[in-house]
Structure formats: C-alpha cells, structure tokens
Amino acid sequence: EISAQRANPGDSVPTMRSLMRALASAFPMSLHQEDFRHPANRRAILLALEVLQENSEALESHGSDDSSSFHFLRKTLARDTRSAADSYREGRFEVARVFLHQMTENCFACHTRLPGQANKTFGKQFMEDMELESLTLDNRARIEVITRRFDDALTTYEAMLQLPVWEEPLLGFDGAFENYLKVSMRVRNDYEHPVDVLTSFGARNDIPRYMTQPVRDWVVALNKLQSTNYPEDGLEHARRLIQEGQTRKLFPGDRQGTVHFVAASSVLHQFVQSANATKDELAEAYFLLGVVESHISSTSWVSETEFFLENSIRLNPTATFAPRAYAVLEEFVLMQHGALPAIPPEILDYLEELKGLIDR
Secondary structure: OOHHHOOOOOOOOOOHHHHHHHHHHHHHHHOOHHHHHOHHHHHHHHHHHHHHHHHHHHHHHHOOOOOHHHHHHHHHHHHHHHHHHHHHHOOOHHHHHHHHHHHHHHHHHHHOOOOOOOOHHHHHHHHHHOOHHHOOHHHHHHHHHHOOOHHHHHHHHHHHOOOOHHHOOOOOOOOHHHHHHHHHHHHOOOOOHHHHHHHHHHOOOOOOHHHHHHHHHHHHHHHHHOOOOOOOOHHHHHHHHHHHHHHOOOOOOOOOOHHHHHHHHHHHHHHHHOOOOOHHHHHHHHHHHHHHHHHHOOOOOOOHHHHHHHHHHHHOOOOOOHHHHHHHHHHHHHHHOOOOOOOOHHHHHHHHHHHHHHHO
C-alpha cells in the first residue's frame, strides 16, 4: 500500500493522503529506538521515508499557496524528509528519527496557522492506521492536529491537563499549554471553552504555584479578550496585544503574556494573508510575528522566528524597526550555532548580507 503512494513526477498537486499514510507507517516505529533500527523493519521504514520525501518535495514544488510563510514550511518539510531518508539509508538511525519527528513540528505549525476546517473522514482512517497505544498524549494530539482532527486534539490536550503533575514533570515545559491555546484560539477562534478548562486546572491542589499563577492570569486575559471589539486595523491591534503581553513578563521565562502573544499571532497571520496589505505593512507584520514566535514557540526545530525576521528585513530594510529585527535575528542565529567550534562561513555571509541591506 505504501509503495503505491509514490509521487508521480507529472502530478501537479501531490495528495496529503499519500504523505500521511507513509507517516502512519513510519512514525509509530520511530517512537522506540529498537524498533526503528531493527533489521526486520528497515525495508518498510525506508520505503515510507522515501514516499515522505517524494511527496513533500512535490508539495514544495507545486504548492498552490503564494504565502511566503507557507512556502517556508513546505521547504522545511521537504528538507527534513530528505534528511530523514538519507540518514536512514546511511545507517544513521538516531539522526533519521530526529528529522522525522522534526517533520511533525512543521506539519503542526502549518495546520495551526489559520482558522481551519476538520477532515473527519480522512483523519479517522489515518488514526485507525496508527498504533495509538504506542503514542504519548502529546504525540497523539500532534498527529490529530496534522490530520485536522482539531476537536479530538483539544480533547487530548485537555486529558493531558488532568494528569497528575508530579507523574508528568515536563507538563509545564513541553509546550502543552501553548499548543492547546494555539488550536483553541488560532484554529477554532474559541476563547470561551479554554477558560473553563484552565480554571479547573488552576483550582487543583497538586499544582505548584509557578504553574497556577500564569494559568490564572491566562483565564483573566481570555475573559477580557473574548469581549473585545477588534478594530479594523489588524496591525495596530497586534501591536497593542504584543505590548500588553510584554508588560506582563517580569523575567525572560515568564509565561504570563502567553495568551496575548497567541492572540497577536492569530491577528498577524490573518493580516499577512490579506490582499490589501502594503509591502511596508507586511514588513512590520513579519517583524512582529518574529517577536511573537520567540515568545510562544515550544521548539527551535522550526525556526520561524528567523524566517519572519529575515522576511521583514528583505521587504523593507529601511524601516525603523529593521535594525532591531536584525539584532534579534543575529542573536537567534548565533546562539543556535554557539556550540560549534566556529560559526559556518555561510552563516556569517548570510548575516553579513542582511546587515548590508540595512546599512546601505
């Protein structure tokens, strides 16, 4: 069945169904290192990875959406699936696992970008093909989002928030709250139901205060924002949301502004999709998206922060915010490569090019 899902070079638009079926074959085995490298599984896994590569590369070449941010995610998806297949073929199994898991981050980022409709028929079949008992709740929710089963994903995230905290010590750090809010607020445009869920979580007696305090602040913010009359000027509204979110951060890791940042990202993503935005407005919108993403991203695997800031600089290097965009981007990039003995020359050339655009 997987071999029949190979992308035809002549197809103008590859089907996501082919990509998802290949993912359903490889992803469960990737969750266990022994299963992923076992000789009996290698032929099936390599075939699935090759199908993932072919279909994601076709998606990159023939994607119908003109948005540069969606193109970035398609390009990153193709790169990661290519690296996963090459690494597995060369016997670097752990590297292949990392790239395969990284691919799901791209899919999640894409499917939580804008309000979306569910695909219950395909999603149901896909989930039946998966070995659900092998998935943690976090991975299950991620797969449900990828297959656009958003209501199921919200139910799974809410189940995570009912687990004993001390048995799930990473619950407060692994992005569960941020991802739950992204699906609720950005995809479902629902600010009301999360209030009940987070209120119940904040009332538990087994929750440490470092977790209950931001949750209670999120409830207040959700109640306030759902009654707000949004102005027509989405860019100005996003500026105000970001400013209020930043004033709530008392220290770098403070998460009390999360709701405002997610709300701002929702406004900005819809703004960059609008047909009437000018080039200068888009430059500022991408700058603000870079700022927001640095606050709400739960992983550095999909470096949208870097992409948004680079896009902003290229669109308008003479803008007053361009030097700030570059400063944030430069720090982000150099910190990513800080563990290396030397910064790769191509990275330094890339930064020098962007800095030159502003200086000129």
